Amino acid sequence: MYVVQKNHLRLSKADFSVLFRVAHRCKNLYNTTLYTIRMHFNQTGEYISWKELYHLLKAHPNYTDLSSDHAQLTIRKVRQNFSSFFELLKKQKEGSYTEKVGVPRFLPKDGLFQIEFISRQIRREGRFLRLSLGRAKRTLGVGYIYVRVPRNIENRLITGVRIIPKFRSYFEIEFLYEPDIILPELDSSQYLGIDLGLDNFATAVSTRGTAFILEGRGIKSFNRWWNKQKGKLQSTYDKMGLKSGRKMERLQIRRYNTVRNYLSHQVNAVVRHCIEHRIGTLVIGDWGDMKRGLRMRKHVSQSFQQIPFALFRRKLQSKAELHGIEVVMQEESYTSQMCSNCGLIRKSNRVHRGLYRCSNCHMERNADVNGAINILRKVVPEEVFTGFRWNSGDIISPRRLKLVSFRL
Known part of the structure; x- marks a missing residue:
């Protein structure tokens, strides 16, 4: 079992600016993916496959501005939202869900979206994690972001990190790790x-x-x-x-x-x-x-x-x-x-x-x-x-x- 610990992410002005730009690019790709899926559905009446969607987007500037991992994780998030939408529609037809079901919406033009890092983008360096930005370095001028690991999970193997923008003012960070739980006698x-x-x-x-x-x-x-x-x-x-x-x-x-x-x-x-x-x-x-x-x-x-x-x-x-x-x-x-x-x-x-x-x-x-x-x-x-x-x-x-x- 994996658990998530959420913390307020404290950054220098330079690092905040870098993450702000990456989160904005993730938002752009989110909206581009959403538009592509909706247009395909309106024209064909079918839900586009992952393979077809990937080949439509892989050369798009909003895709190439991000590392391939960040881009694919963002696309998968849009697909998850659409899968939830279709599942709710199905439940609504069956009568087990009575609320109004809305199609996933576009994010605001000046909005931000979460940045997700998987294990191969994470490297431990002492008390810090080095998070790779991949090919985005070409336009950002920075290839890595360093974040400090909280004391209570310093000895844990962190397998994933998610950076979430809040109110356009700061970022929260989520650490994914497997805890050592000794189950009590109950x-x-x-x-x-x-x-x-x-x-x-x-x-x-x-x-x-x-x-x-x-x-x-x-x-x-x-x-x-x-x-x-x-x-x-x-x-x-x-x-x-x-x-x-x-x-x-x-x-x-x-x-x-x-x-x-x-x-x-x-x-x-x-x-x-x-x-x-x-x-x-x-x-x-x-x-x-x-x-x-x-x-x-x-x-x-x-x-x-x-x-x-x-x-x-x-x-x-x-x-x-x-x-x-x-x-x-x-x-x-x-x-x-x-x-x-x-x-x-x-x-x-x-x-x-x-x-x-x-x-x-x-x-x-x-x-x-x-x-x-x-x-x-x-x-x-x-x-x-x-x-x-x-x-x-x-x-x-x-x-x-x-x-x-x-x-x-």
Whole structure:
């Protein structure tokens, strides 16, 4: 198994200029490839083969301006996008996909595209990687770019590097390597259920009798602050007749980094809890397409829509599986209305945002803990679920974990 580590790439002005030009040439080739594929499809009704596409493009200036490896990887990326497009069309015809499917679009004229390096373009020189630019040296005047290897992967064999432009202001770098993972001893018959929300970003309950809540009010407040700052800047730009500017770019970069840092901390906390308590199965509540087309009050909708729960699920699933933890995505219908003690479903039992009081058995419990237990109920075998005392340990009074501080 290979993993990817992403870092902010710090460069000299000269190196930044070189990578900027290469990324711009990759964008040009991307658009040229996209145009060629679309024209061929419009004229023949068929998807062009790789061999035919290669022979059409190999003499094009946008192809020869790049090394052959960079050029072919860029072309393959366009073909991957088209393959995804046709696959979605197929699912749409079958009725398993209901959203609008759009053909891959051209990148902006002044845009940039990722630069990918494979193993034969990478050479280790001490604590640095030498990345070859190939025949692009003829027009760039530079044949190599040197990047420093992060300390935590200095001893790893790096087999691939991807440089990704962000906001036209900086580059991110991804290192592909094979980690040395020692799988912990886990019990697959022990479960941890997770209920996602806003003020309580994630509420987790396990069959070990443990429970904790990941604080969500910080990221919610940060989003509110970010929207206010963005609105003020956009108003100023509108008066000046501008679409965007440096301040807006810096604001977007700050949000991008803040949100991903927050999600990484939450993911680490969940996986660490599973390893410490030898929990082998993770059950995550899945909303499906609930966000799409959702109608709610403006201030609630803004907070709800802008927190990337799907990204959190993907990151959590990836890290959990890396450590040998099985992940189950479970739809959570009626989990907030059902009593986790007697099974009664009644909406009015949710008396407050944070309190569930059953009108039948008079059980009182934190509403999100109640939801997490009900998510587990859908997956955990009945004999395990009924044999566990759900009124013990941390479940009565779950720990609240605040892992990240926000500076506004």
